[in-house]
Amino acid sequence: MTASVTNQDALQLVVAVHRLVRSLRQSASVRRLQPTQLLVLAELSNHGPMRIGEIAVRALCSQPTATTVVTGLESNGLVRREADPADGRATIVVLTGAGRETVLSMAHGEAELLSERLSALSPEEQHRVRAVTPLLRRLADR
Template sequence: MPTTVTNHEALQLVVAVHRLVRSLRQAAPARRLQPTQLLVLSELSAHGPMRIGEIAVRALCSQPTATTVVTSLESTGLVRREPDAADGRATIVVLTEVGRETILSLAHGEAELLSERMSELSSEDREHLRSAMPILRHLADPQENK
């Protein structure tokens, strides 16, 4: 049994995960958001209001990209900027109620579709997926697991 993972094996997993996520997003009948927009909304939903710099770190993008994404989300009413109580010179980005409803709707739509797809798998394959979830969460965000 191999003890190391080859770059090819890792690439195959990356491609499979991307295809799965893309197919769920394309099939789910919900508001269309760009991947970085969705990631920013998800981070704000999970971690609360934050500065642009922190959004950039959490969304794994540059600060100018985070600023552009926040501006687009703000123009559609999904987020708003507020003065930072800790530093009057800075602003924080807050998820609006519309933004919260949007992220929940997207998540539920995608989860419902994935549930349907998973129900078509064998019970053994479903159990493999269940046991892989903590591992995938760890791979997705190794910093949170330290």
């Protein structure tokens, strides 16, 4: 017999994931970025240069918001705009070396902190967390 997931179950998971990510970001001693800024940098790191419209789709925000985020990242030297080689009238956003270092620094800092927290769990609990990771990744990629 399969138990169905209720909206309340889903809400509790959303709240728990948000609290975990927020606590890792607040505790990690790395450069502070807004969540959308970090998401844009991570998308550029994972998928390479892209236009603002594609950034908006991947970051789940409006195009004006993506433009504002990119402008802020650009002023901090984390991204730069270049002519799109496929269409000289358009521009693409490219991650700079400093942007790549920022993404890696933040990810490593948060991963180290999470590793410390995971070590406080029992071996069975650690196994359960590792087992759910691919499922969370699948849910995030939809």
